[in-house]
Amino acid sequence: MAEHEKITMAQAFNQALRDAMAADESVLMFGEDVGALGGVFRVTDGLTAEFGDARCFDTPLAESGIVGMAVGLAMNGMRPVVEMQFDAFAYPAFEQIVSHVAKMRNRTRGALTMPITIRVPYAGGIGGVEHHCDSSEAYYVHTPGLTVVAPATVADAYTLMREAIASPDPVVVLEPKKLYWSKDEVDLDEAQPGIGRAVVRREGTDATLIAYGTSVPIALEAADAAAAEGRSLQVVDVRSLVPFDDETVCAAVRSTGRAVVVAEAPGFASVSSEIVARVTERCFHHLAAPVRRVTGFDIPYPPPKLEHLHLPSVDRILDAVDTLQWDDV
Amino acid sequence: MAEHEKITMAQAFNQALRDAMAADESVLMFGEDVGALGGVFRVTDGLTAEFGDARCFDTPLAESGIVGMAVGLAMNGMRPVVEMQFDAFAYPAFEQIVSHVAKMRNRTRGALTMPITIRVPYAGGIGGVEHHCDSSEAYYVHTPGLTVVAPATVADAYTLMREAIASPDPVVVLEPKKLYWSKDEVDLDEAQPGIGRAVVRREGTDATLIAYGTSVPIALEAADAAAAEGRSLQVVDVRSLVPFDDETVCAAVRSTGRAVVVAEAPGFASVSSEIVARVTERCFHHLAAPVRRVTGFDIPYPPPKLEHLHLPSVDRILDAVDTLQWDDV
Amino acid sequence: MPSNDLLPSEQPVQLLDQTGSRVVGAAGDFPSDDAMLRAHEALVVGRRINEQAYALVRQGRLAVYPSSYGQEACEVAAALVMGDRDWLFPTYRDVVSIIGRGVDPVETLTLLKGDWHCGYDPVEHRVAPQTTPLATQLIHAVGVAHAATLRGEDTVVMAMCGDGATSEGDFHEALNFAAVFKAPVVFFVQNNEYAISVPLARQSVAPSLAHKGIGYGMPGERVDGNDIAALLSVLGAAVDSARSGGGPQLVEAHTYRMQAHTNADDATRYRQDDEVEKWQDRDPLLRSEAYLRSRDLLTDERTSEIAAAAEAVATAMRDGLMVDVEPDHADLFTHVYAAPTPQLREQQAFLADELSREEAR
Amino acid sequence: MPSNDLLPSEQPVQLLDQTGSRVVGAAGDFPSDDAMLRAHEALVVGRRINEQAYALVRQGRLAVYPSSYGQEACEVAAALVMGDRDWLFPTYRDVVSIIGRGVDPVETLTLLKGDWHCGYDPVEHRVAPQTTPLATQLIHAVGVAHAATLRGEDTVVMAMCGDGATSEGDFHEALNFAAVFKAPVVFFVQNNEYAISVPLARQSVAPSLAHKGIGYGMPGERVDGNDIAALLSVLGAAVDSARSGGGPQLVEAHTYRMQAHTNADDATRYRQDDEVEKWQDRDPLLRSEAYLRSRDLLTDERTSEIAAAAEAVATAMRDGLMVDVEPDHADLFTHVYAAPTPQLREQQAFLADELSREEAR
Ligand SMILES: Cc1ncc(C[n+]2csc(CCOP(=O)(O)OP(=O)(O)O)c2C)c(N)n1
Ligand SMILES: Cc1ncc(C[n+]2csc(CCOP(=O)(O)OP(=O)(O)O)c2C)c(N)n1
Numbered sequence A, B: 001m002a003e004h005e006k007i008t009m010a011q012a013f014n015q016a017l018r019d020a021m022a023a024d025e026s027v028l029m030f031g032e033d034v035g036a037l038g039g040v041f042r043v044t045d046g047l048t049a050e051f052g053d054a055r056c057f058d059t060p061l062a063e064s065g066i067v068g069m070a071v072g073l074a075m076n077g078m079r080p081v082v083e084m085q086f087d088a089f090a091y092p093a094f095e096q097i098v099s100h101v102a103k104m105r106n107r108t109r110g111a112l113t114m115p116i117t118i119r120v121p122y123a124g125g126i127g128g129v130e131h132h133c134d135s136s137e138a139y140y141v142h143t144p145g146l147t148v149v150a151p152a153t154v155a156d157a158y159t160l161m162r163e164a165i166a167s168p169d170p171v172v173v174l175e176p177k178k179l180y181w182s183k184d185e186v187d188l189d190e191a192q193p194g195i196g197r198a199v200v201r202r203e204g205t206d207a208t209l210i211a212y213g214t215s216v217p218i219a220l221e222a223a224d225a226a227a228a229e230g231r232s233l234q235v236v237d238v239r240s241l242v243p244f245d246d247e248t249v250c251a252a253v254r255s256t257g258r259a260v261v262v263a264e265a266p267g268f269a270s271v272s273s274e275i276v277a278r279v280t281e282r283c284f285h286h287l288a289a290p291v292r293r294v295t296g297f298d299i300p301y302p303p304p305k306l307e308h309l310h311l312p313s314v315d316r317i318l319d320a321v322d323t324l325q326w327d328d329v
Numbered sequence C, D: 001m002p003s004n005d006l007l008p009s010e011q012p013v014q015l016l017d018q019t020g021s022r023v024v025g026a027a028g029d030f031p032s033d034d035a036m037l038r039a040h041e042a043l044v045v046g047r048r049i050n051e052q053a054y055a056l057v058r059q060g061r062l063a064v065y066p067s068s069y070g071q072e073a074c075e076v077a078a079a080l081v082m083g084d085r086d087w088l089f090p091t092y093r094d095v096v097s098i099i100g101r102g103v104d105p106v107e108t109l110t111l112l113k114g115d116w117h118c119g120y121d122p123v124e125h126r127v128a129p130q131t132t133p134l135a136t137q138l139i140h141a142v143g144v145a146h147a148a149t150l151r152g153e154d155t156v157v158m159a160m161c162g163d164g165a166t167s168e169g170d171f172h173e174a175l176n177f178a179a180v181f182k183a184p185v186v187f188f189v190q191n192n193e194y195a196i197s198v199p200l201a202r203q204s205v206a207p208s209l210a211h212k213g214i215g216y217g218m219p220g221e222r223v224d225g226n227d228i229a230a231l232l233s234v235l236g237a238a239v240d241s242a243r244s245g246g247g248p249q250l251v252e253a254h255t256y257r258m259q260a261h262t263n264a265d266d267a268t269r270y271r272q273d274d275e276v277e278k279w280q281d282r283d284p285l286l287r288s289e290a291y292l293r294s295r296d297l298l299t300d301e302r303t304s305e306i307a308a309a310a311e312a313v314a315t316a317m318r319d320g321l322m323v324d325v326e327p328d329h330a331d332l333f334t335h336v337y338a339a340p341t342p343q344l345r346e347q348q349a350f351l352a353d354e355l356s357r358e359e360a361r
């Protein structure tokens, strides 16, 4: 690996878009400020220059229009990738996403497919003002017909974006804003597990931390801290929220008998609720304690000065691990 | 009770609106076809005639506009009630609901309140064509700032609607379309438990069925059928999805040690996931078996001829109850 | 283009008056005799389809039917002005247009029969699935048109909606995107005066819906929606202009929904019978028939041939819809994704098991 | 009203040319000397606020600042034409308008400081919270106006947005609702040629944004956005008309965003310096100053008084923002509902416990 340059997650996304556009003429990238500006996070930097403004272009400022246009382009042979500038600004497109993007294949019995990638820079931890830090994954994962992925590593950013674009189905890619500038030395050609696969990021024997997106690095940090205290925590990176990798996640939980789900979205009726429910349903007799959740509170995303109190932290994760009834063993 | 006329749930909703409008001049009712027509389900029947078309009126056909107008009216002293014609047709208003209705109080530290009632005829079982049978509650309950109720009885239809309109906070009222024409002999003046309270609809000792909205009558039917087979099932009607009545629900589950959650929405990251998760977190050591779910499949709502296969049924509930590891006892 | 050229004419374009006589001095090309005859034939078939569908609803063979009775001239013209490689984007009310594009009537009615899928192959016919969420399909139309433009194809897209749908945000976004990308789309609004129970006055106080075009930099035109000649002329010109790079256009047809919104609706709750009666005299079929007869283009023999052809369509429709197709429970899961997720496989197996146990009982 | 009266004038209304001379034969009332002097004073204050905010961003006291530098005439005029009981609906860029309505500058900047709440009491000031999700506030404005109408009050609502926001569906729905309900709203679009990096040509190919009015049956007008006299005249007339039952109006001001979208933006990636330079000569302050001086209304003494007043505002702003307000963790839960749900009480207790344990460590 030493021969590879360190790149940021934003660069990995950019490279994935570039390679996908080079490989397939039908791939189009569009949205607000994705052309000359290269996106407010620079994820589309240079694409217009390289592929021309017919392939990567700015649209009028209207998210429902952007997603709806993607639906039409997909109906007529294209493979559109759209950027929603921030999580909360995807809401005007909700109708198009739920009633058309997600359902078109089904309502035409496969005659019309929706190979659309919806890029959603998501979540907080960046000191952002209101409406710029929502974790909106629960809305998407609950919608049948959508595939939803949340990469947490630079390598996954590349792989999952390429897979999303190649998918015959619509994929929502949750891009963790906070990790855009995280760096890693990666070989982009090296195959990573695809959509639908969870990955054990760290082996451990005492309890399992289940995380995705922005929460994976925190979970890993917590595992480090726990190790220093003599407790061995396993970390599973879910990566693919839909489809969900029951096999890997449940095998992990069965191996330790204890689990904590970590996610920064409000917990109520969320991805973490689902993980608790399905892990419990499947692993009940292996569990020494109820599966715990460390999530954001059920509140609108807080202001910069308070967000650290809302976000899952190493201490909060370790506290949750402590409640997993160790005395009983 | 004998002196009371039997009325339908639609009539109970109508009476609640009528009484609320009579009691408080600032209550306004508007939406698509709610005026002369009285709503496609006749829930607003006669309101324009009684209160004039300044109090109950049709708007241009635009759901985001309807909800956004409600926001403005609420900002300036009114208490708006809006009808979304069908569940899926509320999606164009999603942005307004999530970013404004739900957050306005918080972002103004209580200076601007949103006493808005959003009426959503929801769910299926009526042989409806596509987009007319969605169970969209998961989207709302996950959104901090919203209160969400789902009445299942005629009496609750009245009480919860009155409470919703009186609430200082925005309330989504999920009106179970399938039950609009269900009848009951009720004394509307008789106080029912308010928002935030679950109710045990049927006592039982062997296991607890937890249901809301359209699933309550099915759960009760299942309990009847189980009784005939010698098994005693308790039925809890959740009524108020947000706030959730942990106390009543958990007390019920602890008393039986077994539970099945019943809801027709797709199960993934849904209200039923949340109920499984929170009941398990709180009642783990009282549980003889994992909490089971009987929910709709993770698919777009199916066509009339297949919907019976999708919806929770008595048999499916009883099958789930059978898996609650009775041999272990 | 000087900006006022984007405004519609003061009055809706009319080529045939209510008696079927040509309007003197009317602008626009008058359709050929042949075109008028073909259109009339399609009108008769369209009317028969509406009548037959109504009967099928009463017999419980259709779940619901939003009839275009009285609006057949719009339905027919939209289909007739299109070329083979063009795309149609219909709403739930545009069954007659879809059939006019060559889709089998029984397939066309699949959705309204109560099935969850659109019944026909949208790619083969270049007819999008009928769309229920209002105005949402208009922006899809722009995407289809833009894809064609990017590939250098000269496809035109006919995107239909009602007067009520013009109030939705997606209408605005679609027209604006089309104008900015110069997409070859004809936005065809059938203003039938009602959105279910809500009259036009509650949708808009604009001088006309066609006046919305200029706000996007797009020509708007208005046409008598019960005058098949004017519709062929105006829509034909719009399609030609879009095809030759002139960009999108907005056409508003003034027509009237003669029946209730659907069979499930009760129109007496919100409109008077005399309003409906007034429009009976403006029936598009009366007008085309009078015109053709006045020009001796329609003989009694031809009339009965046409009636027979319409009857054949109706019979096939009836026969087709009388067949009960047993739905397959696998359909619930097959098309949600290209390949079912592990979760759906599990759910499908669960259902299969349940059904087999039921059968065993 | 004959429909063409709804169209804007061919050229933006201008009362003062670039040199500050009155345009001969211009339509519209010219503001009084007193009004012009007051407006100039507000312009100087507005400019100073923009400069000070810029400095505060660099000092890390503001999280972000979307400057209205160069657009101050629009900001100032919007506030000045309003009456006491009128409501303002501002965007993130309209800090100068909000302060113009009498809101304390430090309170006004709360949101941009990085707090989650709007800082001031919207009801007391009749100024809605600054809205970030584009165009969504326009329909709230209609609701506020309609509530006033229902109560028989003569409130007018000034609803502001940018050129980019006109592409959103909510813009369309808001204008249409306002027109249908004849709500007393002035929709004021500051067309500053850019939506972040996207130039106007990508938002619209309409003859002007004001041409959108007619599509709703609403008068549209366009005005030179760097001409304070024209703005006072056009916006003043719109407010008067709305107040006297004339319904809503759409006003487009042609102006220019002199700085980057916010401090976080890099405008060199998408526009040339010479484009910006061209607009320097059109600075609204130069024009009003030249006019007032030419009429001997602005003495050197008065000029320094005005500068001192502006400096005082800037100083108060700086001092206020230098104070660190410790946020209270209870704020996370207090205002989500009128009374916290049992779930939030539980979560608040959890956090309090966590924090007390941390302190104990
Ligand atoms: C987004 C959305 N909102 C509401 C509805 C319910 N609905 C179905 S048809 C209709 C009226 C449509 O009127 P118009 O656009 O004039 O078309 P018409 O039915 O007259 O052909 C309504 C409100 C819907 N289908 N979609
Ligand atoms: C619904 C929504 N989409 C996207 C954004 C991100 N965004 C913030 S400002 C802006 C540009 C707005 O341009 P314009 O309306 O012209 O106003 P200006 O900033 O020029 O004053 C964008 C895209 C947003 N705030 N809201």
Ligand SMILES: [Mg+2]
Residues within 6 Å of the ligand: C162, C163, C164, C190, C191, C192, C193, C194, C195, C196
């Ligand atoms: Mg209509």
Ligand SMILES: [Mg+2]
Residues within 6 Å of the ligand: D162, D163, D164, D190, D191, D192, D193, D194, D195, D196
């Ligand atoms: Mg702008």
